Amino acid sequence: MVSIRSIPSTPSSLTYHDLPWIIEHREDRCQLCGRCTSVCPKECLQLTYRRQRMPRLDILQKKRGSDYKTFVGIRQKTDLDHRCIGCGMCSMVCPNEAIGPKPNANDERARFHSYQKLDAAKRGGRRNDRSSLLDQIMFNRISMLTDPALDAGRHEFYLNTILGRILSPEEYLRRKQTGEWIPPTREIFPFIIGSMSFGALSPNMWLGLLQGVAYCNEVLGIPVVMCTGEGGCPPWVLKSKFLKYIILQIASGYFGWDEIIRAIPEMQCEPAAIEIKYGQGAKPGDGGLLMWFKVSQLIARLRGVPQGVDLPSPPVHQTLYSIEESVMKMIQTLSMAWDFKVPVYPKISGSTSAKSVLNNLVRNPYAAALLIDGVDGGTGAAYNISMQATGHPIASNLRECYLDLVAQGKQNEIPLFAAGGVGKNGNVAQNGMALIMLGASGVHIGKYIMQAAAGCLGSEKDRCNVCNVGICPKGITSQNPKLYRRLNPDDVAQRVVDVFSGIRIEMKKIMAPLGRSQCLPIGMSDALGIADKDVADKLQIKYVC
Amino acid sequence: MCRLAMKTASEPFSPYSVLQAMEAMQEGYDGSGLGLLLRGVTFADYKYKSGDPILSGIAHTESALYRLNDYMQDKGFTLKYDHEFDTDFSLVEAKDRHQYFVRVYNTPSSWDSFTQEQIDQELMLTRLALRKNGEENNGDLTVFGFWPDVAIIKEVGWPLTIGDALRLSDNRISSRICMAQGRQNTNYGINLYACHPFFVQGIATMTNGENTAFIPIKEYLSGVHWPGYTGYQSDSEVFAHILHYVIRKLKLPLEAYKHVITPLNSVELSNHPQGDFLKGLRDVCRRLIIDGPNCVMGTLPDETTIMCMDSKKLRPATIGGNPGEWALASEMCGVDAMIPERDKSLDFQPMRENSIIVPPDRKEYKIWSQFDPFPLHQAA
Ligand code: SF4
Ligand code: SF4
Numbered sequence: 001m002v003s004i005r006s007i008p009s010t011p012s013s014l015t016y017h018d019l020p021w022i023i024e025h026r027e028d029r030c031q032l033c034g035r036c037t038s039v040c041p042k043e044c045l046q047l048t049y050r051r052q053r054m055p056r057l058d059i060l061q062k063k064r065g066s067d068y069k070t071f072v073g074i075r076q077k078t079d080l081d082h083r084c085i086g087c088g089m090c091s092m093v094c095p096n097e098a099i100g101p102k103p104n105a106n107d108e109r110a111r112f113h114s115y116q117k118l119d120a121a122k123r124g125g126r127r128n129d130r131s132s133l134l135d136q137i138m139f140n141r142i143s144m145l146t147d148p149a150l151d152a153g154r155h156e157f158y159l160n161t162i163l164g165r166i167l168s169p170e171e172y173l174r175r176k177q178t179g180e181w182i183p184p185t186r187e188i189f190p191f192i193i194g195s196m197s198f199g200a201l202s203p204n205m206w207l208g209l210l211q212g213v214a215y216c217n218e219v220l221g222i223p224v225v226m227c228t229g230e231g232g233c234p235p236w237v238l239k240s241k242f243l244k245y246i247i248l249q250i251a252s253g254y255f256g257w258d259e260i261i262r263a264i265p266e267m268q269c270e271p272a273a274i275e276i277k278y279g280q281g282a283k284p285g286d287g288g289l290l291m292w293f294k295v296s297q298l299i300a301r302l303r304g305v306p307q308g309v310d311l312p313s314p315p316v317h318q319t320l321y322s323i324e325e326s327v328m329k330m331i332q333t334l335s336m337a338w339d340f341k342v343p344v345y346p347k348i349s350g351s352t353s354a355k356s357v358l359n360n361l362v363r364n365p366y367a368a369a370l371l372i373d374g375v376d377g378g379t380g381a382a383y384n385i386s387m388q389a390t391g392h393p394i395a396s397n398l399r400e401c402y403l404d405l406v407a408q409g410k411q412n413e414i415p416l417f418a419a420g421g422v423g424k425n426g427n428v429a430q431n432g433m434a435l436i437m438l439g440a441s442g443v444h445i446g447k448y449i450m451q452a453a454a455g456c457l458g459s460e461k462d463r464c465n466v467c468n469v470g471i472c473p474k475g476i477t478s479q480n481p482k483l484y485r486r487l488n489p490d491d492v493a494q495r496v497v498d499v500f501s502g503i504r505i506e507m508k509k510i511m512a513p514l515g516r517s518q519c520l521p522i523g524m525s526d527a528l529g530i531a532d533k534d535v536a537d538k539l540q541i542k543y544v545c
Numbered sequence: 546m547c548r549l550a551m552k553t554a555s556e557p558f559s560p561y562s563v564l565q566a567m568e569a570m571q572e573g574y575d576g577s578g579l580g581l582l583l584r585g586v587t588f589a590d591y592k593y594k595s596g597d598p599i600l601s602g603i604a605h606t607e608s609a610l611y612r613l614n615d616y617m618q619d620k621g622f623t624l625k626y627d628h629e630f631d632t633d634f635s636l637v638e639a640k641d642r643h644q645y646f647v648r649v650y651n652t653p654s655s656w657d658s659f660t661q662e663q664i665d666q667e668l669m670l671t672r673l674a675l676r677k678n679g680e681e682n683n684g685d686l687t688v689f690g691f692w693p694d695v696a697i698i699k700e701v702g703w704p705l706t707i708g709d710a711l712r713l714s715d716n717r718i719s720s721r722i723c724m725a726q727g728r729q730n731t732n733y734g735i736n737l738y739a740c741h742p743f744f745v746q747g748i749a750t751m752t753n754g755e756n757t758a759f760i761p762i763k764e765y766l767s768g769v770h771w772p773g774y775t776g777y778q779s780d781s782e783v784f785a786h787i788l789h790y791v792i793r794k795l796k797l798p799l800e801a802y803k804h805v806i807t808p809l810n811s812v813e814l815s816n817h818p819q820g821d822f823l824k825g826l827r828d829v830c831r832r833l834i835i836d837g838p839n840c841v842m843g844t845l846p847d848e849t850t851i852m853c854m855d856s857k858k859l860r861p862a863t864i865g866g867n868p869g870e871w872a873l874a875s876e877m878c879g880v881d882a883m884i885p886e887r888d889k890s891l892d893f894q895p896m897r898e899n900s901i902i903v904p905p906d907r908k909e910y911k912i913w914s915q916f917d918p919f920p921l922h923q924a925a
Contacts, residue, residue, distance in 0.1 A: 409768025515757035
């Protein structure tokens with residue numbers, strides 16, 4: 001008998017079937033190598049001795065009985081700090097397939113206990129919502145009989161887009177004649193590696209991405225660019241010719257900008273663009289956050305801060321009073337810093353006020369684009385509540401903005417870029433092209449590229465999501481050398497290259513049947529259909545079923 | 546697939562000869578309609594004074610015709626000549642035609658003080674007003690054009706049958722340029738307006754393909770908020786409007802048209818003497834890039850003729866003829882039918898980078914390549 005007082009029941013005690021992931025361990029296969037326990041980022045495995053009954057039946061003597069044996073088994077820790085996150089690293093390292101996490105099919109009660117230590121739940125990663133409107137959009141204006149169809153494999157396709165403010169034709173000709181300033185533009189691949197900072201990402205991940213991007217540009221001729229996110233850029237990159245593939249981001253914490261400004265005189269080329277981050281779709285109205293776990297010595301030096309402290313960026317640029325001022329001051333100042341030769345554009349989170357921001361930008365001659373980031377985006381660290389429930393889906397937000405530009409006859413002038421959930425279920429080319437046909441000039445991808453190029457374990461089912469606390473089991477988002485050495489930058493680069501050449505093929509496979517090859521089908525909404533009447537009406541595309 | 550035939554000659558000729566070329570090209574098309582544009586019109590029984598606006602269209606009912614008369618009278622136009630077609634309605638497929646009209650008007654005296662630009666604008670607005678008038682009355686009035694020197698006829702059916710129905714062979718109406726296109730547009734409902742050639746302020750084009758970039762272009766042109774950029778019942782109507790935009794709004798030379806609709810790629814432009822300017826032009830006119838197979842033929846008020854291809858040359862075409870008369874057609878046999886006696890060594894099929902331009906004097910045609918320097922002073 002066990003005495004009642006010895007049962008460990010406190011208000012927050014949980015059993016392992018209350019947790020989102022349950023570890024299964026097969027004693028018959030376990031060879032006691034201990035690899036699983038050493039690799040588990042959450043330290044949720046506890047090896048314990050277990051006793052097992054061995055039934056004994058002696059048929060001749062008609063006698064029954066029991067023997068017992070002891071073995072080493074796994075006990076799953078049940079406190080929230082040590083809960084299993086389903087990353088599956090244990091099964092990845094197990095030589096005998098003896099262990100692995102299983103999603104809990106039961107109600108998981110752990111969520112009721114997420115408020116701990118006087119704080120609300122924070123996590124990195126994703127929104128944990130599988131549904132994706134973009135996945136449901138079909139391309140259905142097929143030129144088949146009316147025309148000799150294009151051959152995706154044989155014909156030449158123009159897949160690039162333009163980043164930078166584009167004048168009206170009349171104004172362009174006038175300025176050309178008078179020799180006035182013409183806003184800078186870049187011809188880039190429409191799938192852009194979105195802002196993931198040096199700090200959020202491990203050095204190996206960042207290097208891998210950069211290597212991959214450089215290969216895409218210089219060898220394959222796919223002009224991919226990537227954005228740094230807030231947190232600066234390694235000084236050697238700033239002074240290298242790779243800078244032209246990089247969009248430098250300035251956010252409200254201005255982290256890393258001292259280095260950038262100081263490096264300007266030594267820059268060999270101009271950056272692809274400057275992105276001013278006002279908001280992030282996954283946590284709109286909330287600033288950036290690099291938690292102390294990840295503020296390593298290197299990061300501290302780059303950002304000019306002490307080591308091991310939380311680095312929250314304020315939700316707004318503190319020096320700014322109004323949107324007009326913001327647009328004027330920041331866009332103009334940063335344009336000026338690069339002699340008006342670099343496109344400068346803001347990134348905002350999708351919201352009902354996106355349209356007013358856009359209309360303000362239309363009237364600013366220096367604004368180069370607008371990036372709208374929808375609710376499905378990912379983040380390195382955010383409050384759970386912001387991730388799950390705050391924000392605006394990208395499709396309708398983008399579409400409204402685009403149609404607003406159309407009504408003003410300005411859709412050629414301020415290119416719109418969209419982000420947030422592109423490729424969340426793996427359909428990156430389809431999602432991106434759907435947004436392009438809804439009016440985007442290009443899309444930013446973040447989570448997708450982490451998953452595809454670095455094998456990020458996160459999924460839209462609350463798997464992993466420990467990016468914020470520096471224990472990324474794959475070494476993608478960790479600043480701990482023990483972990484990030486798991487990631488080989490060359491392999492990441494190889495995957496980046498695979499991904500972009502794959503996207504390029506799929507883009508052609510989408511464009512060829514639509515009869516498009518000369519120009520990215522921006523705003524080609526007549527090609528889109530969806531089996532949802534309300535969505536079709538809202539997006540002004542065809543309803544098909 | 547549509548068939549295109551166009552003839553331009555210093556001596557006026559009957560449109561029927563062009564319809565015979567359409568017949569020669571009949572194989573491979575369904576003859577579901579005809580659009581005919583005559584420029585440099587002469588009438589056998591009337592001495593037409595060049596510059597007087599010609600109204601052309603169809604009145605589907607008698608009352609529509611009365612309304613038309615009233616409207617024109619109210620606005621101060623006086624009727625100078627009403628060309629009467631000797632119509633054989635039994636040959637016309639549609640049963641709701643009352644009268645085809647090609648009429649010459651005198652502009653109101655109040656216009657005397659107008660600049661040419663104002664006159665152009667007023668002529669167009671008058672046509673748009675009549676079009677609207679027809680639409681408001683169950684489509685009983687269809688007006689194709691109201692412009693000096695230009696008569697337009699459109700009807701559903703086989704081209705030659707329509708020509709016979711209107712007795713176009715009787716030489717009572719002839720012209721120095723005749724553009725003909727067979728077939729209704731493919732992607733939308735049957736609609737007379739949607740039949741080529743399209744026409745805005747003296748600028749006309751016709752084409753024989755599908756323009757898959759139609760929606761973005763249409764949205765862009767509509768956004769210009771200029772009254773003439775309207776309609777868009779066909780995916781190729783925008784070709785005429787882009788030509789108008791390039792020439793009249795941007796005031797660029799005709800050669801720029803090809804650069805706008807099918808720009809060279811970046812690598813080609815970096816090797817082009819005016820690559821910097823042209824790259825900029827491509828970017829600012831990005832929404833006007835056409836996509837899909839098309840041969841575009843067009844004419845301008847000064848009787849210049851242009852022909853060019855889509856950027857992959859998926860729709861070829863031929864020009865052939867003699868100094869003073871040139872035939873352009875989507876099929877070789879069309880050229881043969883229009884000008885059988887010609888120096889065939891002058892025949893030419895433009896490549897994807899070429900524009901064929903026949904100047905008003907028609908002595909010879911010009912093959913202009915996009916790789917050639919661009920004729921614009923400030924661009925150099
Ligand atoms: S799945 Fe990951 S978190 Fe869970 S036990 Fe295995 S290694 Fe640890
Ligand atoms: S694998 Fe790393 S980056 Fe991916 S969700 Fe887990 S912690 Fe985040």
